[in-house]
Amino acid sequence: MALARPTVERIQLGLTLSRLRTDARKSQGEAAAVISRTAGRLSQVENGRGGLGPEELLRLLDFYGVRGEERQTVLALGVASRKRSPRRGYVDNLPEPFKRVVDMQASAARISWYECGIIPGLVQSPDYVRTIMALGNGIYWDTSEEETEERIAFRLEHHRRVLETGEPKQLAVIFTEDSLHHPIGGTSVMRGQVLHMLQLMERHPLLDIRIVPTTTVDNPALGGGEVLLDFSGSSTIGFVSVLHGPATYYDQLQDIEPMQRLFQRVEELALSRDDSQALLADLVKEGL
Known part of the structure; x- marks a missing residue:
């Protein structure tokens, strides 16, 4: 599978997921198993070079115990990262x-x-x-x-x-x-x-x-x-x-x-x- 282009939205999503996984003290292998992916594939996502579907993202957030506003922010980043329409600048209007x-x-x-x-x-x-x-x-x-x-x-x-x-x-x-x-x-x-x-x-x-x-x-x-x-x-x-x-x-x-x-x-x-x-x-x- 071709790697996704690392846009701002994908990089932000990947880094946020990496931070949340680290805070939850989970390994890439453990997290990848939750969404039936390989650790290598999750690594691509965390490096901004891969995407996740809505259900996969929800399962990861449940696994990491992410709730409230932060959960909604990550889901919004997920939506933004999947958009394919061209745009010039990306305005970060999400919380924090x-x-x-x-x-x-x-x-x-x-x-x-x-x-x-x-x-x-x-x-x-x-x-x-x-x-x-x-x-x-x-x-x-x-x-x-x-x-x-x-x-x-x-x-x-x-x-x-x-x-x-x-x-x-x-x-x-x-x-x-x-x-x-x-x-x-x-x-x-x-x-x-x-x-x-x-x-x-x-x-x-x-x-x-x-x-x-x-x-x-x-x-x-x-x-x-x-x-x-x-x-x-x-x-x-x-x-x-x-x-x-x-x-x-x-x-x-x-x-x-x-x-x-x-x-x-x-x-x-x-x-x-x-x-x-x-x-x-x-x-x-x-x-x-």
Whole structure:
């Protein structure tokens, strides 16, 4: 049987099923037997290269003990993954979309992340994260200290899953220099943020943090951000940064190729890894 093309929906479904199986402490062989499939076939599904029928999906969810909203979300992903009609972007309107963002980033072989005016989320320090989330309390969600704390914990778990677990991945993180001069939480938080990135660069040799200087002329990516995810043996998936609302994912060549060219251009404009590291070190010496 020919393998299905790994679209965003199929990758999200596969990674979600893999996470739910792991949480349920079931092996691929045990889960595959429930739906009368081989472990190899289930592996294809979990890697976004195979599909499941509605009844098979229901049996798996019963086996994993998945109920409530999460069950409905997985079933909706199943429906989306079986659609064959062409589409440009996929808007993730399902509940708890950030879980799927982290699943995808944690399984990617390479992440290319660019931001303008803010430190990219993957390399934010704990204090920077806490300040950003506190600023959003009462704006992006109803005022709730409990939700704010949950979002902080989730972001820090995001960092752990992507940076500290699984196989080492190639990470290219680029941001504009003005991101370092927008005061988030005051001087102590920003100084801690700079030190945090220096420490990350020391601990993760595959992490390439680079800065586009403020004096750069003709940066075509001002005012926006993007993330590109490359998976082993699969196509690239991209999404753009948004202030509010659901993420839109892209996996068609007519969208991915311009995003790749844009990232390549900001790579050309950015300082080298060593020069970016030196710029950060100089900021610490200057008392930031």
